[in-house]
Amino acid sequence: MASWQRAHTITGLPTQEVPVPGRAASADGDAIISIQHVTKSFGSHTVLRDVTFDVPRGKTTAIMGPSGTGKSVMLKVIIGLLKPEQGQIYVDGEPIVGVREKDVFRIRRKFGVLFQDGALFGSMSLYDNIAFPLREHTSKAEREIRAIVLQKAELVGLVDHLAKLPGEVSGGMRKRAGLARALVLEPTIILFDEPDSGLDPVRVAYLDDLVNTAQQETGATFFVITHNIQSVMRTADYMGLLFRSRLVAFGSKVEMTSSSDPIVKQFLAGQAEGPIGMDEMAESDAVPGDGARRPEAAVGVASADH
Ligand SMILES: Nc1ncnc2c1ncn2[C@@H]1O[C@H](COP(=O)(O)OP(=O)(O)O)[C@@H](O)[C@H]1O
Ligand SMILES: [Mg+2]
Numbered sequence: 001m002a003s004w005q006r007a008h009t010i011t012g013l014p015t016q017e018v019p020v021p022g023r024a025a026s027a028d029g030d031a032i033i034s035i036q037h038v039t040k041s042f043g044s045h046t047v048l049r050d051v052t053f054d055v056p057r058g059k060t061t062a063i064m065g066p067s068g069t070g071k072s073v074m075l076k077v078i079i080g081l082l083k084p085e086q087g088q089i090y091v092d093g094e095p096i097v098g099v100r101e102k103d104v105f106r107i108r109r110k111f112g113v114l115f116q117d118g119a120l121f122g123s124m125s126l127y128d129n130i131a132f133p134l135r136e137h138t139s140k141a142e143r144e145i146r147a148i149v150l151q152k153a154e155l156v157g158l159v160d161h162l163a164k165l166p167g168e169v170s171g172g173m174r175k176r177a178g179l180a181r182a183l184v185l186e187p188t189i190i191l192f193d194e195p196d197s198g199l200d201p202v203r204v205a206y207l208d209d210l211v212n213t214a215q216q217e218t219g220a221t222f223f224v225i226t227h228n229i230q231s232v233m234r235t236a237d238y239m240g241l242l243f244r245s246r247l248v249a250f251g252s253k254v255e256m257t258s259s260s261d262p263i264v265k266q267f268l269a270g271q272a273e274g275p276i277g278m279d280e281m282a283e284s285d286a287v288p289g290d291g292a293r294r295p296e297a298a299v300g301v302a303s304a305d306h
Pocket of ligand 2 (some may be wrong): 070071073116193194
């Protein structure tokens with residue numbers, strides 16, 4: 001049985017059977033990211049409480065949850081932009097919490113990140129945006145860069161639009177350019193923060209197809225945080241649900257869709273009746289403080305966030 005299946009049962013909190021820290025990520029190679037007992041607070045507000053789960057390698061995992069439940073915070077904790085008060089995160093078996101900055105930067109290079117707003121440079125063409133991480137972090141010649149940019153642009157269907165500025169194309173195209181940029185350094189893990197945000201349902205469906213194609217083509221681990229259930233059903237192999245600071249469930253798509261947990265059932269069905277209150281479902285656009293934004297600028301690799 002795979003490590004993440006041992007560690008997490010679908011019912012109850014996934015902290016009841018706790019693997020030896022780090023073992024899941026290194027023993028059998030199944031988990032590429034292992035999140036162990038992570039607690040993150042801002043002042044008296046505990047956003048993540050004792051969150052534990054493993055992200056299986058080479059698959060698509062989605063973490064869902066109402067707005068304001070800490071999904072973006074979790075993503076930032078995983079790449080070392082925010083430091084949890086408790087817990088550890090192993091990436092390919094290596095701890096990221098409390099290690100030297102130099103090691104955080106090295107580990108972070110395994111990630112490509114597609115931030116919530118696409119985060120393209122507005123004054124650069126799509127071509128230059130996609131080329132940016134290559135120019136910034138490699139010594140490749142322009143000819144080589146061009147070949148890579150064209151290859152990724154073709155994958156996301158943007159070859160004919162590369163000369164345009166982000167402001168001249170649709171939101172869907174900006175997301176695709178963000179995806180191409182997240183792919184150019186060939187990261188082993190791609191993180192997506194609400195890839196569907198700001199897109200109409202047809203564009204979301206199109207982007208989901210693209211996410212699936214890109215996952216198959218790259219073989220990378222895709223980790224998506226979102227509250228779009230339809231989108232999760234189209235793309236995810238594994239899924240978890242964050243609710244009131246806790247990870248209430250984590251499992252394969254089949255396990256989750258057949259769960260009898262009332263929170264999971266309500267969330268997946270998008271129903272008004274159940275343990276999740278109206279305010280929690282409706283809450284949106286939680287505006288994080290300045291502190292949440294500033295560290296993003298430090299992400300150098302494939303995620304320039306401007
Ligand atoms: N840097 C920060 N300082 C204070 N509070 C923050 C910060 N970043 C996020 N938060 C708070 O943490 C909670 C979770 O935020 P977030 O992870 O952005 O939610 P979401 O699940 O919608 O992505 C929110 O209440 C938000 O206001
Ligand atoms: Mg968010």
